[in-house]
Amino acid sequence: MNEYENEPVRGLPERLPEGENMVWQGTPRWQGLARRAFHTRTAAAYFGLLACAHVVLSTQAGMPVAEALKGAGWLTVLGGTVVGLLTLLGWLYGRTTVYTITDQRLVLRFGVAIPMMINIPWDKVEAADLKRFDDASGDIVLKLAPGQRTAYWLIWPHARPWHFSPAQPMLRCIPQAERVADLLAGVIRSQAGETVEVPLAADDGRAKRPAPPRGAHTAALS
Secondary structure, X not given: OOOOOOOOEOOEXXXXXXXXXXXXXXXXXXXXXXXXXXXXXXXXXXXXXXXXXXXXHHHHOOOOHHHHHHHHHHHHHHHHHHHHHHHHHHHHHHHHOEEEEEOXXXXXXXXOOOOEEEEEEHHHEEEEEEEEOOOOOEEEEEEEOOOOOOOHHHHOOOEEEEEEOOEEEEEEEEOOHHHXXXXXXXXXXXXXXXXXXXXXXXOOOEEEOOOOOOOOOOOOOO
């Protein structure tokens, strides 16, 4: 048994209310999380440079190359351990994260040790940005409407890096990102109550949400 087996619907704390419909549900690619959120490549490069520097400086000081390489071995082992742990974290966060888009809100379910769920109603979202990657995955960043805030530490790693105040929630490393962006654009159009062009998946990757119609869902972020 795991911490999510009692979910009535995968990724949701309860069944959707009558009248609310699921539009899309998915999980991030854990390989992308490992590289972009936990920076496995950067860590590997860092320890690789340290090992090379150790060999160069040691040989310049007169140490035989064989001994210098042996001395750099502990850096290689340490680097491999660090990269392995970061990769494991990427896999764990990828396995425990579910993004759910409904016609009224976004639900983030995540957490390795402590499960968390965040609800973001669409009328609390002002704009969305799409960032594509070469493997057809991508990030969708949500800019909250003025006055709406959530803590960076609460939603990390599902937050735009280096944007602390206000924090910007994001769907991270999702496969078929442009397709998901198109679905999200349709939700925004539906919420606006009119037919408008929302260029979420266009070259600039940005979509601004028109003001919600009167009577739109206005539940606070939680």
